[in-house]
């Protein structure tokens with residue numbers, strides 16, 4: 321060799337060396353499990369597009385949460401599926417609504433041993449499937465929706481939420497919710513804001529999970545972001561921090577690694593990323609057909625989300641990753 325070769329491979333030689341020099345790692349403490357609970361169910365119901373994920377009954381939700389908490393998962397995001405939907409999404413702010421009941425059940429069962437984070441939106445509760453109220457011209461009315469979000473936040477806080485997670489992408493939603501919580505004495509309830517949220521085709525399976533169909537074949541492009549835009553995400557995230565977000569979230573995850581990295585660089589609040597339903601479903605489907613190694617791809621994608629800078633990851637794989645990391649399942653990791 322006539323020239324010096326820098327021996328990069330020296331530190332890759334053994335598994336112990338690789339472990340020693342790993343720049344990032346996955347930790348159960350950074351994982352959040354999204355869970356669905358459906359009003360009026362006696363037994364959990366499978367979700368066809370999300371293999372292994374179910375709509376929980378009240379009882380099965382508590383049982384699954386017990387397993388997750390015992391595995392060391394610190395937080396749960398809760399989505400409610402109400403029995404009745406209406407134009408205002410009344411069920412979302414009902415003190416005895418499906419998510420409020422779920423929060424109370426889980427708080428009773430686990431006290432402060434788990435962080436409870438109800439998703440704060442209207443789409444699961446409206447008959448038209450939009451994340452806000454429909455105005456006179458058929459548009460999603462931003463400011464009227466903010467008033468509903470404030471009511472939902474108060475109901476969720478009263479039920480015992482640690483954090484509320486507004487996901488509707490209305491302008492000013494974090495500020496409106498912060499003001500409502502503070503004026504009702506809930507200044508200790510935090511906001512995990514879906515700050516950068518793209519109008520993504522990767523939410524398809526989720527809509528089955530919560531029985532949402534957008535009226536008239538509509539979409540959410542007038543309020544969620546255009547996936548073409550990156551700069552705009554930082555503006556959205558900055559606004560959320562200014563309005564009082566305690567944690568900001570980027571979603572989907574693997575298609576937004578640039579945004580996650582920039583958010584981590586530019587902001588001083590924890591940054592969460594949501595590996596959404598379509599990201600989950602793609603891996604499940606390919607693994608089921610023998611096209612790739614499920615555990616390895618799960619760990620690699622979550623690892624990439626961490627490497628991009630996410631402090632917290634929401635993933636439907638939370639339980640199995642906790643089992644892998646805890647040594648309850650053998651893998652080549």
Ligand code: PBG
Pocket residue numbers: 439440441442443444451487488522523524525526527540595596597598
């Ligand atoms: C809206 C909401 C959605 C998701 C989380 N909150 C759906 C949407 O914006 O259409 C998607 C989550 C996923 O796909 O896993 N309440």
